[in-house]
Amino acid sequence: MSQMRQVTDGAEMSSCPSCEEPLESGDLFCGACGFDLSAAPAPAGTDHPTIAINGAAAQGGSPSAAAQGGAPAAAPGGGPQASAAPESAVQWPQAAELDSTDTPAPVLHPGQLRGTDSSGTELSGSTGGAGRDLTGAAGGPAGSDQEQAGGHAPEPDGGAVRYDHPPQPDEYALQAPDPRTQPPAATPPAGTKVCVACRTGTVDQDGYCEHCGHAQPRERDHMERELDHVAAVSDRGLRHHRNEDAFAVSTTALPDGSPAVVAIVCDGVSSATRPDEASAAASQAANESLLASLPRGTHPQQAMHDAIIAAFDAVNSLAQEPARAREHDPHRHQNAPACTIVGSVIAGGLLVVGWVGDSRVYWVPEDRTAPSARLTEDDSWAAQMVAAGLMNEEEAYADERAHAITGWLGADAYELEPHTASFKPDRAGVVVVCTDGLWNYAEGAAEMAAVVPADASERPLHCAQVLVGHALDGGGHDNVTVAVLPFSLAPQGAGSA
Amino acid sequence: MANFSKSNVPQFSVDVYQNEFLPEGGREVNAIVTVTSTGGGTVGGTAVRAYASGSAPDAAVAIMVDCSGSMDYPPTKMRNARDATAAAIDTLRDGVHFAVIGGTHVAKEVYPGGGQLAVADASTRDQAKQALRKLSAGGGTAIGTWLKLADRLLASADVSIRHGILLTDGRNEHESPEDLKAALDACAGRYTCDARGVGTDWEVKEVTGIASALLGTADIVADPSGLAADFTQMMEAAMGKEVADVALRLWTPMGAEIKFVKQVAPTVEELTSRRTEAGPRAGDYPTGSWGDESRDYHVCVQVPNADLGQEMLAARVSLVVPQSDGSVQTLSQGLVRAVWTDDMAASTSINPQVAHYTGQAELAQVIQQGLDARKAGDIDGATAKLGRAVQLAAASGNEDTAKLLAKVVDVEDAATGTVRLKAKVEEADEMTLETRSTKTVRVKK
Numbered sequence: 001m002s003q004m005r006q007v008t009d010g011a012e013m014s015s016c017p018s019c020e021e022p023l024e025s026g027d028l029f030c031g032a033c034g035f036d037l038s039a040a041p042a043p044a045g046t047d048h049p050t051i052a053i054n055g056a057a058a059q060g061g062s063p064s065a066a067a068q069g070g071a072p073a074a075a076p077g078g079g080p081q082a083s084a085a086p087e088s089a090v091q092w093p094q095a096a097e098l099d100s101t102d103t104p105a106p107v108l109h110p111g112q113l114r115g116t117d118s119s120g121t122e123l124s125g126s127t128g129g130a131g132r133d134l135t136g137a138a139g140g141p142a143g144s145d146q147e148q149a150g151g152h153a154p155e156p157d158g159g160a161v162r163y164d165h166p167p168q169p170d171e172y173a174l175q176a177p178d179p180r181t182q183p184p185a186a187t188p189p190a191g192t193k194v195c196v197a198c199r200t201g202t203v204d205q206d207g208y209c210e211h212c213g214h215a216q217p218r219e220r221d222h223m224e225r226e227l228d229h230v231a232a233v234s235d236r237g238l239r240h241h242r243n244e245d246a247f248a249v250s251t252t253a254l255p256d257g258s259p260a261v262v263a264i265v266c267d268g269v270s271s272a273t274r275p276d277e278a279s280a281a282a283s284q285a286a287n288e289s290l291l292a293s294l295p296r297g298t299h300p301q302q303a304m305h306d307a308i309i310a311a312f313d314a315v316n317s318l319a320q321e322p323a324r325a326r327e328h329d330p331h332r333h334q335n336a337p338a339c340t341i342v343g344s345v346i347a348g349g350l351l352v353v354g355w356v357g358d359s360r361v362y363w364v365p366e367d368r369t370a371p372s373a374r375l376t377e378d379d380s381w382a383a384q385m386v387a388a389g390l391m392n393e394e395e396a397y398a399d400e401r402a403h404a405i406t407g408w409l410g411a412d413a414y415e416l417e418p419h420t421a422s423f424k425p426d427r428a429g430v431v432v433v434c435t436d437g438l439w440n441y442a443e444g445a446a447e448m449a450a451v452v453p454a455d456a457s458e459r460p461l462h463c464a465q466v467l468v469g470h471a472l473d474g475g476g477h478d479n480v481t482v483a484v485l486p487f488s489l490a491p492q493g494a495g496s497a
Numbered sequence: 498m499a500n501f502s503k504s505n506v507p508q509f510s511v512d513v514y515q516n517e518f519l520p521e522g523g524r525e526v527n528a529i530v531t532v533t534s535t536g537g538g539t540v541g542g543t544a545v546r547a548y549a550s551g552s553a554p555d556a557a558v559a560i561m562v563d564c565s566g567s568m569d570y571p572p573t574k575m576r577n578a579r580d581a582t583a584a585a586i587d588t589l590r591d592g593v594h595f596a597v598i599g600g601t602h603v604a605k606e607v608y609p610g611g612g613q614l615a616v617a618d619a620s621t622r623d624q625a626k627q628a629l630r631k632l633s634a635g636g637g638t639a640i641g642t643w644l645k646l647a648d649r650l651l652a653s654a655d656v657s658i659r660h661g662i663l664l665t666d667g668r669n670e671h672e673s674p675e676d677l678k679a680a681l682d683a684c685a686g687r688y689t690c691d692a693r694g695v696g697t698d699w700e701v702k703e704v705t706g707i708a709s710a711l712l713g714t715a716d717i718v719a720d721p722s723g724l725a726a727d728f729t730q731m732m733e734a735a736m737g738k739e740v741a742d743v744a745l746r747l748w749t750p751m752g753a754e755i756k757f758v759k760q761v762a763p764t765v766e767e768l769t770s771r772r773t774e775a776g777p778r779a780g781d782y783p784t785g786s787w788g789d790e791s792r793d794y795h796v797c798v799q800v801p802n803a804d805l806g807q808e809m810l811a812a813r814v815s816l817v818v819p820q821s822d823g824s825v826q827t828l829s830q831g832l833v834r835a836v837w838t839d840d841m842a843a844s845t846s847i848n849p850q851v852a853h854y855t856g857q858a859e860l861a862q863v864i865q866q867g868l869d870a871r872k873a874g875d876i877d878g879a880t881a882k883l884g885r886a887v888q889l890a891a892a893s894g895n896e897d898t899a900k901l902l903a904k905v906v907d908v909e910d911a912a913t914g915t916v917r918l919k920a921k922v923e924e925a926d927e928m929t930l931e932t933r934s935t936k937t938v939r940v941k942k
Contacts, residue, residue: 198751200751201751204813206810206832208750208809208810208813208832209750209809209810211750211751212750212751212752212801212809213749213750213751213753213800213809213810213811214750214803214807214808214809214810215807215808215809215810236806237806238804238805238806239805239806239838239839240806240838241806241807241808241836241837241838242808270840477839
C-alpha cells in the first residue's frame with residue numbers, strides 16, 4: 001500500500017540540494033557550497049537524510065555514485081516501508097517542510113525529496129526490491145500522478161535513483177490513505193482521562209484527579225525532541241513539583257548551505273517568580289534569534305551572543321507583565337522571573353557555546369581515549385571561589401552556597417555578561433548541553449564522559465535519555481535537561497560515522 | 498453615593514491564601530478562603546435610594562419585638578423598642594414584604610395580622626407604626642415561639658431573601674432550652690436572623706446562639722436609646738442582601754479529612770459540624786445570604802501523605818446556590834493545593850493570612866474561656882486567658898476588642914499579655930466583650 005518508490009528523472013536534479021547552485025553534469029561536489037553529492041545514497045541504517053543524486057552525474061561521470069545509488073535502492077523495499085510507516089500520516093505538503101528541519105538541504109523540492117526521517121527510523125535493507133520494484137509497487141493506484149510533484153513518469157531504468165530511508169506513507173495520504181497508518185480515530189474526550197496515580201478518578205479541568213486529588217503529569221514534566229544531529233530530553237526529576245527547565249533545539253543552514261545545529265537549555269531560578277515561564281521564554285527567544293541570524297551569515301559566536309541578549313530581553317519582558325501570582329499571593333517574596341541559559345551551535349566546523357549562569361556544555365570525544373572537557377565556566381558562587389583561589393573545587397562544591405548563581409537572565413540581574421566561546425574540534429564527538437540537574441551527578445568531564453554511551457553520535461536521543469536517567473538514578477533532586485549534539489568533522493556526513 | 502451602574506446580579510470571587518508547600522511527611526493543609534460578593538445590593542445609607550433604580554425587591558422581613566413584662570423596667574425600654582422598630586420600618590424599601598411580631602411567652606402578630614405579610618409602601622409603613630402603639634409590656638419570654646411564627650409568616654411570601662430581626666431584653670425563661678433548640682433547627686436555612694439584646698438582663702449565649710444558628714449577627718444594645726440607629730443599620734444590611742442560601746462547598750480527595758471549616762471574618766463562626774453531604778467527597782457549609790460584602794473562611798484539611806515533588810489538590814472550594822430545579826449553580830471556586838518539597842524555607846513558612854486568623858480565632862476562644870473562668874471565680878485562669886487575649890488583640894491590631902478588654906482588665910503590658918483583673922466591672926462591659934469576642938479584623942495591609 002503506502003508505497004514509495006522513488007525514481008526521478010535525471011533531468012530533475014539540476015541543482016545542489018543544499019544551496020540550489022546549478023549543477024554540472026558529472027559533479028561530485030557542489031561547486032558553490034561543496035556539498036557532497038555522493039553523500040546521498042549513504043547506506044541505509046543511518047539516520048541522516050538521503051540526498052538526491054543527479055542522474056546524469058551518476059550515469060555519466062560517476063560509476064561509483066551510480067553504484068551507490070543503485071545498491072541501496074533496494075533497501076527501501078515496499079515491505080519495510082509500509083510496515084515501518086511511522087506513527088501517523090503526515091500530509092504530503094508537510095513532508096517538504098520537515099525536510100528543512102532535519103536535512104542540511106532546506107531547498108530540496110518536494111518532488112526531489114521524499115518523506116523525511118525525523119523519527120530516526122532505520123531502514124532495513126531486507127528486501128531485494130530494486131528501484132523498479134518500488135516503482136511498480138508505488139505506481140499502483142496509490143496516486144502516482146499526485147506524487148509526481150515535480151517529476152516525470154517513472155522510468156524503469158531510471159537514471160537517478162532516489163529514496164529515503166524511512167518509509168513515509170504520507171506522500172499518498174491525500175489520495176489513498178493507508179488505513180493502517182491512520183492515527184487512531186480521535187483523541188479521547190478530555191473527560192475520559194484517568195488519573196495516573198490512582199487509576200480510578202477522572203481528571204478535572206484543572207489537571208487534578210477527581211478521586212484522589214493528585215496533580216496529573218503536565219506537558220513539561222517530561223519532554224523529548226529529536227531532530228537530525230540533535231536531541232534533547234527534559235524531566236521534572238523526582239523531588240520538584242514542576243519542571244522549570246526548558247530547551248529548544250533546531251537545525252538550519254548557513255548561507256553556504258552547510259548545516260547549523262542549535263541547542264538551547266535554560267534552568268529557571270526557583271527562588272524567583274514564574275521560573276518556568278522564564279526558562280521557556282528564554283530558550284525560545286534564543287533559538288529564534290539564532291534561526292534568524294545564522295542563515296544570514298552572522299558568525300556563529302556573534303549569533304550566540306545576540307541570542308543570549310534576545311533571551312535576556314524576553315525574560316525581562318515577563319517581569320513587566322502583571323503577575324497573576326503576585327496578586328494572588330502578595331506575601332510571597334517577589335523576584336523578577338529569572339533563568340540560566342546555555343546554548344551550543346555546531347556550524348561550519350565550529351563548535352560555539354554561550355552561557356549565563358551555571359548550566360553547562362561538555363565535550364565528549366568519540367574516541368574515549370582522548371580527553372573530554374567542560375566548555376563553560378559557571379557563573380556561580382563555587383566557581384568564583386575556585387577562580388579566586390579561596391577554595392578548591394571540592395570544598396567549594398561541598399558548600400551549601402555552591403549553587404548560588406552570580407549571573408542570570410532576568411530583570412534583576414546586575415548586569416548581563418553573556419559568555420561565548422568558539423572551538424574547532426579536531427575529532428568527532430558529542431556535545432552535551434545540560435542543566436545542573438544532570439551535572440550534579442556527573443560533575444567532572446571524565447565522569448560525564450563515562451555516562452555518555454558509546455553510540456551517542458548515532459543515537460543522540462538515546463544518549464540524552466541515558467543521561468537524564470543517570471540523574472534520576474542519582475536521586476533526581478532537580479529538574480534535568482540535556483541536549484546532545486553529535487559533532488563530526490565532515491558536516492555533510494555528520495552522523496554517518 | 499449609590500452606585501447606580503452596579504448590576505443586581507452579584508459577582509462572587511474566591512481567593513485562596515495558603516502556603517501550599519509541605520515538608521516530607523507533612524499532612525495538614527491550611528488555607529484562608531476569601532469570598533467577595535460585588536455588584537449585588539449596596540450597603541450603607543444610600544441603599545434604599547439605590548434600589549429605586551432596580552427591579553422590585555425580592556425580600557421579606559419579620560421584626561420580633563420582646564414585649565415581656567421586663568420591658569417596662571425601665572419604661573423607656575419599651576418606648577425605645579417601639580421607636581427602633583418604627584425606624585426599621587422606615588428603612589424598608591417599597592415592595593418588601595414585612596410583618597411585626599410581639600413576643601412574650603407566646604408570639605402575637607402585631608401587624609398586619611391574619612397570618613399575612615404586608616407589602617411596604619407609604620400607607621402600610623404608616624399603619625404598621627400605628628400598630629406599634631398598641632405594644633405593651635406584659636408576660637413571659639419564649640423566643641422559640643416567636644421564631645416559629647416568623648418562619649410561618651416569611652414562608653407565606655414567594656421571595657428569595659427571608660430575614661428576621663429579633664430584639665430581647667431577658668432570658669428565655671418560659672420554654673426549655675430544648676424547645677428553643679428545636680425551633681432554631683426548624684428555622685435554620687429557612688431564613689436568616691439578626692439578634693439583639695437590650696439592657697443587661699439577657700443571656701449572651703442565647704442571643705449569639707440564635708444569630709449563629711440563623712446565620713445573622715448578634716450584638717448588645719446596652720443603652721436602649723441606641724436601638725433606633727442599630728435597627729436602621731440592621732435593616733439596611735438586610736435590604737442589601739441579594740442572594741440567599743449560599744453554601745460553601747468543599748470537595749476533598751479520597752483519603753483526605755476536613756479538620757475544620759470556620760468563618761473567620763467578619764466574625765468567627767464555627768461551621769465544621771454544619772456540613773451537609775453534597776455528592777461524593779463533597780459537603781456544603783451554610784453561609785446564608787449575601788449582599789456587597791466579603792468574608793473569610795479558614796479551611797484545614799488533612800491529606801494523605803505523598804512523596805516529595807508530588808502535588809495534589811487538597812480541596813476545591815466553591816460557592817454554590819441552589820436552583821429551583823434542585824441543582825446548584827456554582828458562583829465561583831478556588832483551589833487549595835498541597836505540594837511536597839524538601840525546601841525547608843518554603844515548607845516551614847506560615848502564610849500570613851493563616852497565621853493572622855489562627856490568632857483571631859484563638860483570641861475569640863481565650864476571651865470566652867477567660868470570662869467563663871472569671872464567672873467561675875478562677876482568678877488565675879481568667880487572668881491568664883484574658884492576658885493572652887490582650888496580647889493577641891494588640892499584636893493583630895484588633896483595636897475594638899482591645900478596648901473592650903481594657904474595660905475588664907487593667908493592662909500592664911499588652912505585648913507580653915500582663916494584665917490584672919479589674920475589681921469592679923460594669924456588667925454591660927463584660928457582656929459587650931463576650932458578645933463581640935468573635936469579631937475579627939483583617940490582615941493589616
